[in-house]
Amino acid sequence: MLPANHLLRRIDQCLDTGELREALADHYSARGRPSIDPELLIRMTLIGRIYAITSERRLCEELRYNLAYRWFCRLTPGDKVPHHSTFSKNRHGRFRDAGVFRQLFEATVRRCIGKGLVGGKDAAIDASFIEADACWQRKTVPGYLPYVANAGRPVREWLADQGSISTKPGGSKDFEGVSRTDPAAAWSARPGRARFGYALNALVDTPSGVALDVEATPARFAEEVDAGRVMLGRAADRFDYHPKRIAADKAYGSAGFLGFVRDQGAIPHIPVIDRTQQTKGKLPRTAFSYDRDTDSFTCPIGKTLRHYTFHLRTGVHRYAADARDCEGCVLRKTCTKARRRTLVRLDNEDARDLARAELETGLFKRSMRLRRGVERFFADAKGKHGMRRLHLRGIRGAEEEFLIGAAVMNLMILARPQRLTDKPRRGRCIPAALTPAAISARSIEHDVIVSPPRRYA
Structure with a gap:
């Protein structure tokens, strides 16, 4: 009754619930009336997310007469379907205490990694x-x-x-x-x-x-x-x-997050949140040169702005010029209305400079395309x-x-026919098969050749 290439058949080949059974073993008693198999509830939950059945009452109703759903849940035509209230009892108790859905999601990630995806x-x-x-x-x-x-x-x-x-x-x-x-x-x-x-x-x-x-x-x-x-x-x-x-x-372009990405060993391909040009007609900070050795700025006429304070909570360094230097400066009207000119520099300014330097590179533009x-x-x-x-x-x-939805979408990627047969995708570039001349001809500037993103099946 069920076609060989049915979606649920392909997903069933990629699904392993052995770890979930072990995690839930201590939450069920061996005495009294037999408990409902937790694997049955998990498979029913997956069906609800695969086919966008958000109502548990409707899910139980469709499981009564849909043979594909029954086959996926290991139910014979004569087996009884659990009551819809069983989901709530297990979700807010056993499943949540054991972290079942986090384990289910991470199992799909490990399988994707094992498949080389x-x-x-x-x-x-x-x-x-x-x-x-x-x-x-x-x-x-x-x-x-x-x-x-x-x-x-x-x-x-x-x-x-x-x-x-x-x-x-x-x-x-x-x-x-x-x-x-x-x-x-x-x-x-x-x-x-x-x-x-x-x-x-x-x-x-x-x-x-x-x-x-x-x-x-x-x-x-x-x-x-x-x-x-x-x-x-x-x-x-x-x-x-x-x-x-x-x-x-750009919402992630703060100095703190850019510094975190850099500390993780990755290059941040993220537009920087930069307000240095919002100066209301005054000289921007880019008009001042920064000296890393002395940790100070130099203004356009050669005066020094020295470091005078640091806010630990915000990670902001503040620099200020000498008030006597600003009194007789010829650029005072275009520089500041205050008694002296002040500047700020963030603690992770190096990460911001790194992100700015990547904006015009080919790898950054490629990352923006892949971000789709x-x-x-x-x-x-x-x-x-x-x-x-x-x-x-x-x-x-x-x-x-969110964990159930992400696990389902990873299973959908694993369940594509070309994944199950271990055959390469059509149009996929295999780096080992390319010669240096072919790489040069394609003008590839990164270390791995990846085919352009394709629409999901």
């Missing part, structure tokens, strides 16, 4: 807004949240994570209150109208499109940048993944797998949905 040269980081399951009208300030004993699970989890009720998240300028149903979600007007939502943060190996890590955060820019650090560090620890080049948009792989990841998650709006609430619920 992850090149380890180019990676991209980005975040996309996912709407939370929270009505915009049910908004209040944290002090007026429901009493803890009567609150729902997302509210209780949020209060436990906060430790105490805070009135404003750190780094938030336009705080508009919290949701009474999902207080962990952030109020954001990105994109379009304002809504509560989360950020799906992803680290993607751009030539292959394999998701190496995902992280759930409230939809705030500051937390998305912090999630980028977490994902890079976790991928390095768990998969020994150290890309040579990391691409991202992470955008394709978000497009498939929302358009093909039903992740425009979350089904679960709370930061843990969002993380579980």
